[in-house]
Amino acid sequence: MPSTAATTALPSPWARLANPAGWSVGTHELVFALKTAAGGLLALYIAFRLGLESPYWVLPTSFIVANPFAAAMRSKSMYRLVGTGVGGVMAVVLVPNLVDSPVLLSLALAVWIGLCLYLALLERSPRSYMFMLGGYTVGIIGFQAIGEPQAVFDIALARVEEIALGIGCTTLIGGIVLPRPYGPVVQARLEEWTKPALDWALHALAGTEPSSAALYALRDRLTGEAVEIGMMIPHLSYETAAWARFAGEVDELRQAVLSMVPILSALGDRAWQLKRLGGMTPELAAGLEDAAGWMRAGQSATRAQAGRLMARVSALEEAEPARDWAGVLRASLLARLRDLIGLVEYERALRRHIFKGEPMLPRHAIHLGALAHPVKASDHGLALFSSLGAAFTLLVLCGFWILSGWPGGAGAALMATIACCFFAALDDPTVGMRGMLHYSALSAVAVALYGFVLLPRVEDFGQLALVLLPYLLLAASLAARPATMSAGMTLGANGCTLMALQNHYAGDFAAFANAALGMVGGIGAAILITRIIRQAGVDWIVRRLLRQTWKDIAAATSRPQDRAQFAGRLLDRLGLLLPRLKVAAPNTGALGVNLLRDVRNGLNALVLAREQGGLPLPVRLLVSKVQERVARHYREAPERPPEPGLRVALDAALAALTQVPHDQVTREVMMALVGLRFAFYPEAAPPLALVEPRA
Template identity: 40%
Template structure:
C-alpha cells in the first residue's frame, strides 16, 4: 500500500476524472434500466455533486437530496393550483427562487445548498411541466429518483474506489498554519524582519484560516474520518482563532515599549528570547509550559495609581505572553492526541471557550436581498418573453436564468461569472451538436457510446479536479450531459435542439443583463461594507453590559478579515492599515475583556468605564474613515486614571490591560498616557 500512495497522490486528478466518469455511466445505465423519463439528469447530477474529497462529495450529496425533495414538493404545490393563471405561477416561482437564494446567501455553509436547490429545482421541474400539469406529480417523483440515483452513484464510487478523506487535507493545512504561526511568533518576539514582512505573514494566516474553516465543514460527513480527529480539529480551530490576534497584540505592545525601554529590562529581553525558542522547538526539546508561565509570573508587577505607562504596557505584554504560551501548549497537545487517535476530551487544556464558540459567519442581508431580487426579476423577464412570444421551447430560458443567478450570487461580480458560464454553455451546445448529429446516430451499442463519451467527460473531470478550473469543468459537464439528453432510443431533431439551445442561451444572457443592473457594484463596494460592518460590531460589543465569548467574536471578525484580505486592493489606505494589523479585531477582544473585568470593579470605576464605552460605541457607529475623535482619547485616559486606583487588584489589572489594548488600537500614534495629567483634566 505504501508503494501505491505516491502514484495515487501524483495522479489524483486523473483518478478523480476516471471515478467520476465511471459513476456517471453507472447512473446513466441504471436510469435507462429503470426506464426513467430523463436518465441524463442522473448523469449530470454525478458531475454536479462530485468533489475530489469524499467528505465534500457526501456533504454536497446529502444537502442536494434535501433541497431536491423540498423543491419537488413545492412544485407539486404550486403548478396544479396556479396552472390556470400563468402570470401568478411565474410570479410564485420567481419569488420562491428569490426567497431560497436569500436564505442560501445568509447561511454561507455547505447547508446553504439545501436552500439553493430548493429554489431552482422548482424552476427546473415547474417550467417544462407547464404543458402537462396533470403529470406534475409523476414528473416530480421522477426528478427526485434521477437526482437521488446520481447522488448515490457519486457517493458510492467516491467512498469505495480510492477514497480521499477530508481529514488529512485539513490536518495538513492545520499543521502548515501552526508552523507559520510559530514562525511569525518567533519573528515578533525577537523583533526580526520588517513591518512589511510581518504584514505579509499576518495576511496569509488570516486567509488560510478561512480556507481551513471552509474545508473543515465537510468533516462531519466524511465516514473515513475518526470522530476523535474531528473533535480535535474543532478544538484546534478555537485556538487558531485566538492565536492570530494575540500575536498581533504582542507586536503592538513591543512597538509601544520600543528598544530603549526593553534595554532597561534585560530580564524581559531574556524572557522574550527564551519564549521564542520554546515556541519553535520540538516537543521533546521543549521546557514544560509551567516553567515558562512561572518566568512570566516573576516579571508581573502590581499596578496601582503610581504605575507608569511603561509599566502598564509591560504588564499588558506579559499577559498576552501568557495567553500565547497557553494557546501554543494546547495546540501541541491536541496535535499529538489527533496523531495518536486519542480522545481529546481527556486532555488537560488551558484555554476554554465560554459558550462553545459556535462557528459564526458574516452575513450581509442587504447584499443577499439585492441578489435575490435580481434573480426573481431575471426569471420574470424570461417568463414575459416566453409567454409573450408563444415560444414552444421557451421554458428553458427562465429555467436557466434561475440556475445561473443562483450559482453565482455569492460572487463579488456575479454578472462576470454568469457571462463566463454562458460562453462555456455555447461550447457545450457545439459539443453536443457534434455528438447528436454526427457521432451518436452511427452508434448502436452502449459500449461504443461509453467509449465515444469518455474523452470529453474525462477532460471535464480533470477540469473539475483543479480548483482554478472547477467551475468551468462543472458547467461543461452538467450542460453537456443535460443537452445531450441520452434516452433509450435516438430521437434527436435539429430544429427542436436548436430551439432549446437558443432558449437555454437566452436565459443565461437575460440573467447576466439583469444581474449587471441589480448587482452593479463590485469588490470595492463589498470591501467597504465589510469595514463598516466591523465598526458596527465593535459598537455592539461596546454597548453590551453582559459577558461575551471572545472566541465567538474572534471567529466573526476573522471571517470578515479573510473576506477583506481577498479585496484588500480596493480598501482606502487607513482601512488597509487597520486590516493589516487586525486593529478592529484586537479592539473588540479588549472591549470584551474590559466588559468581563468590570464585574469586579468599584461602582465609580464602572461608571467611568461605561461612559468611555458609550463614547466608543457612538464613535464606531458614526465612523467615516477619518479617525477617531480626540474626545474619545480623553475618555480612555480618564478610565485608565480611575482604573489604576481601583481597590480590587485582579479586576484592576484585567481592566487596565483591556483599556491599554483599546487605547493602542484606536490611537497608536498618541503620546504616552500620563496619569497625573489625566487626573487634572478630569478635575
Template identity: 35%
Template sequence: MRWGPATLYSLKTAAAAFAALGIALAIGLPMPFWAMTTVYITSNPLSGATRSKSIYRVMGTTIGAAVAVAMVPALVNWPALLSLGLASWVGFCLAVSLLDRSPRAYVMMLAGYTAAIIGFSSVDRPEAIFDTAAARVTEITLGIVCITVAHSIFWPLSVGDRLGPRLHGWLDDAEQWMRDAVAGNPDEIADRRRLAVDALDCIALATHVPYDTSHWREATRVVQALLYRMLLLLPLLSGSVDRRAALGDDAVLEEALASTDRWLEAGAPPEVPDYLHMAPPERDWRGLLRESFLVRLTQSATVIAECRQLLARLDNPDVRVPDELVAERIPLKLHTDPGSAVLAGLAAMFALMLICTFWIWTGWVDGAGAAAMTAVFCCLFAALDNPVPAIINFGGSIIASVPVAGVVLFGILPHIETFEMLCLVLLPICLVAGVFMMHPRYGGTATAFMVGFGSGIAITETYTADLARFINTNGGQVVAVAVAVGVTATFRKVSSESAIAVLVKRLHADLAVLAGARTPPDPNRTLVRATDQLALITQRLTDDSDLSVAGLGEVRVALNLVTIQHLRVNAPRAPRVALTRLLRTARDHFATSQPGDAPPPELLGQIDKALRLTLDGPMPLPETAGELIGTGALPHALIVANRAQGRAALVAMRRNLFPAAPAFALEGPSPEVTA
C-alpha cells in the same frame, strides 16, 4: 495540479456517471441523462465533501419538487401568476441560502431552482407534474448514490488529508509570527492578514469533517476547538507585535524573549514560561506596556501549546488531550449580509419575470428551458460581489459544449447499438473533463462543460434527435445567460472597494454595539464575526491601501471591548463608573464616525482614568477564564493575574485607538492627542 490523482479522480467519476446512466436506462427512467449530469455536479475530490453535498442535494431537490407539484396544477391556467409564484420562490430561497455561509445553504438554493426546472418544464403537461418531479428526484438520487459510493469505497480522499497539512502550515506560520514579535522584526501586515483568510478557509473545509471517511469524523469537537484557537491567536499575536514595537529594545525583557525562543525550539510544549514573573512591576507607561506585552505573550504561548496538543490528537487518534480543551461546543457562526441577500433574491426574481414575460408574449416553444437556466445562473454565483464574470464563464462553458454535444448526438449516437459502445464513445470526453475538474482554475469550467454536454445529448431509452429543437433549446441557454448577466449587472455589480467600505463600516457598527451592550457580549461570537469580517476584507484587497486599516486592530478592539464589559460588571463602584463612561464614549464614536476618523480626545482621558484605578486597587474579574476570554473550553488558558489582565485590556485599547498619543501619565489629566 498533480496528474496522477486527477486521472484517478476522473476515472472514478466517469465510472459513477456510467453506472448511474446504465441503471437509469435499465429501470426505464424517462430522462437518464439527469442521473449522469448529477454525478458531475455533485462530485468533489474529497469523499467527505461529496457525501455532505449529496445529502444537501437530495434534501433540496425533494423540497423543490414538492413545491413544483403543489404550485403548477393550481396556477397553470394563469401563466403570469405561475411565473410570479415560481420567481418569488426562487428569490426567497436564494435570499435565505445567502444568510447561511455553510454548505447547508445548498439546500435552499437547490430547492429554489429545482422548483423552477420542474415547474417550467411541466406547464405543457401539468397532469404529469408528479411523474416529472418523481423522476427528477429519483434520477438525481441515483446519480448521488453512485458518486457517493465511488468516492467512499474506491481510494477515498479524506478531508483530513487536505485539512491536516493546512492546519500544520497555518500553525507554523503563527509560531513564526510569534518569533517575529519576540525579535522585534517589522510586522508584514499583508501576510498576517492572509492568516485570517486561511483560518476561515480551514473553517469552511472543516464543515465536511462530520461526513469524512477517516478517524477525523470522530474528532469533530477537536477540530472545532483547534479552529477557535486559531482565530484567537490572530488578535493575541498582533497585540504582542504592537506592544513589542512600542517597547523597542528593552533589557528587562531579555529573559522573557530568550525563554520564548527556547520554548518554541522545544516544540511548544504545554508548560508555558511564567512570563509575568520575569519583569518587575512598574507604574509608569513603559512598565504598563511591558506588562501588557507579557500578558499577550503568555496568552499566545498558551493557545499555541493547546493548538499543538489538539493537532497531535488529529494526527494520531491514540493521543490523549486534556478534557477541558474540548469540553464545550464553540459556535463558529460567520458574518452575513441580509441587505445583499435580499437584493440577490430580488434580482433573481426580476430576471425570471423578465424571461417569462418574453416567453409568454412570443409563445416561444422552448422558453421553459431558458427560464429554468436563468434561475440556475442567477442562483449559483449570487454570493459573489460581482457575479457577472462567473455567470459569463459558466454559461459560456455550457454553450461551448453544445457543438461537441451536437457532433455526438447527430453524428455518432445513430450508429451506437449497445450501452458498452455508448460508454466507449463518451469515455474520452468524460475523462478529459474529469481531469480538468481537479484543476484549481479550470475546475468550474470543466463542470459546466459536462453539465451542458450531458443536457445537450439528452440520452434517453430510445434515440430521438430533432435538429430544430436542439438548436432552439440550446439557443435558449444563450438567452438565459444574457438575461442573467444583464439583470445581475444592474442589481448586483459591486466593486471591491465598495464592498470593503461596506464591510469596514459594518465592523465599526458592530464595535458600537459591543461598547453599548448592557450585558457582557458573547466573546465567542464576537471573535468569529470580527475575524470573518477581517478575512472578507482581506480577500478583496489588491494592495495595502487605506481601506486595509480596519484589519487586525479592529479585531483586537472588539475583544478588548468585550473584556472591558466583563470588567465593568465585576468592578467596584469607582472603576465601574469609569469603565461605563469609557464604553459610552466608544459607542458614540463608533456609531457616528466614518472608518478612519480619529477617536475623541476625551476617550483617551477616560482610558487613562480607568488605568489609574487599576493601579490604585484590585480590579475583580470573573472567576472563570471562560467568562474572561470567552470560551468555557479554556478554563485555565488565558487567566494570568486579575490586575494585570484588566490593565492589559485598557493598555491595548489605548494603543489601538491612540497609537501616537503621548505616554500615559500616572498623575493628572491625560495630554492632548496631536495629529
C-alpha cells in the same frame, strides 16, 4: 457554493483552456476522470434498462456530485439528494394550484427560489448547496410540468429517481475504486496554514515593528485562508469513521489558531513599544526568549514545559508593579503572553488528540480566556439583495417566455436562475457567469456534433458508451483540476443535459436549437440583468462589512456580551474582509488599514462593559466617559482619526486607576484602557500620570 473571496482578476475562460498547464493530466486526474465517466455510464445503462422517463439526467448528476475526494463527494451527494427532494415536494405543491395563473406561478417560483438562495448565502458552508438546490429544482420540475400539471407528481418522482440513481452510481464507484482520503488533505492544509501563526509569534516576541510588510503578509494569509479551511472541515463528517469523529475537534483547532490573531497583534505592539522606550527588563526579555524557544519546539515541547512557562509568566506578573507607563505595557504584554501560551498549548493538545490519539486535556486545565467561538458573521442585507436579484431575473425571463411563447423560454429562465444561484456568493457574479456562458456555448457545439453526426450511427449501448467516453473523460479531466474545474463541470453538466439522451434516437434539430439558444441566452440574460442590478461590487461589500464591524464595536462599549461569541464574529468578518481589501479601490482599502486594531478595540471595549461595575464609583464614571467616546467614534466617524477628547478621557481614567488598590478587576480594566490608548494613539507620549513611578 463558490467561495466568498473576491474574484475580480481572473483570466478569461479561453485563456485558461489555451494554457497548456490546464490540459495536463496526472495520475489522480486520470483516475478521477475514469471513475466519473464509469459512474455516469453505469447510471445511464441502468436508467435505460429501467425505462426511466428522462434517463439523461443521470449524466449531469454524475458530474455535479463527482469530487476527487470520497468524503467531499459523499457530502455533496447527500446535500443534492435532500435538496432535490425538497424542491420536488414544493413543485408538487405549487404547480397544480397555480398553473392556470402563469403570473402567480412565476411569482411563487421566484419567491421560493429567492428564499432558498437567501438561506444558502447565510449558511456559508458546503451545506448551502442543499438550500440552493432546493430552490432551483422547483424550476427544473415545475417548468416541465406546466404542460401537464396533473402529472407533476410523476415528473417530480422521476427526477428524484434519476438523480438518486446518478448519485448512487457515482458515489459507489468513487468510494470503492481507489478512493482518495480527505482527512490527510485537511491535515496537510492545516499544517501549512498554521506556519504563519508561528512566524508571526516569533516576530511578535522579538518586538518586530508592527507595520512591517512581512507581518502584514503573515496576518493576511492567516486570516484569509481561515475561511477556505472552514469550508473544508464539514466534509470530514463524511470521511471514514476514524476521521468523522474528529470533525468537531478539527474545527476547534482551526478556531484556536484564528483566536491568536488579535493576541499576536497586541503582544507584538507591546514588545515593539517597550523596545522603543527602553522599557524591556532583562527578566522580561529572557522570558520572551524562552517563550520563543518553546514556540519553535512545536509538538516536541511537553505539557510540563508549558506549565513552567505559564508559571514564569505569573511570577513576572506578580513582580510587575504596573505603576508607570513602561510597567503597564509590560503587564499588558504578559497578559497577552499568557493568552497566547494557553491558545498554543490547547492547539497542540488538539493536534495530539486528533492525529496521535492521545487523551484530550479538560478545558479547565488550560488557560483559554482568549479562545473565540466559531461564529458566522451573517450579512442579511447582502444575502437578501442577492436573492432578490435572482428572483427578479427569473421573473423577467418568465415574463419574456409567457409573452413570446418561445419554446426555449423555459430553459432560458431556468438557466438564468441557476447561473444567478451558483455565483451569487461572488463579489462580481458576472465573472463566473461569463465563464459558464463560454463553456456552455462550447458544449453546444460539441453536442451538435454528437447529436447529428455521431449518435445517428450508434446501434447499442456499447457503441454509445465508446462514443461518449472521449467527451466525458475530457470534461472530467478538466473538472479534476482547480484551474479548469468550472470548464469541466459546465462541459459535463450542461453538455450532457443538452444532449438529452433517450432510449431511442430523436434527432430533432428544432428542439436542440431551442434548447441551446435557451441555455446560452438564459445565461447571457443573467449576466446583463446582474450587471444592472449589482453595479456595486467589492468596494460596496467591503464598506458594508466594515460598517457592520464598527456597529458591533460601538454596541460592545455599553452592552456586556459573551467574549467568545463576540470575538468569533469579528474574526470571521476579518477573514472575509482582508482578501477583499487587496482588490478594493485604494480609497476603500484605506478604510480597512486599521481593521485589526478595530477588532482589538472591540475586545477591549467589551472588557470595560463587563468589568466596570466592580470599580469604585469615581473611577467608574471616568471609564464610562471613555466608553461613550469610543462608541461615538465608531458610530459617527470610524474612518477618521479619533478626537482628542478620547485621549483625554483615557488618560484621566488611567490616572484614576493608579490611585486605587489593584485587584483582578482593576487590572483587567487597566489592560483594556492601555490597549485602547495604544491602538488609538500609538505615537502619542505616555499619559502624564504614568510617566513617573508612583510611591
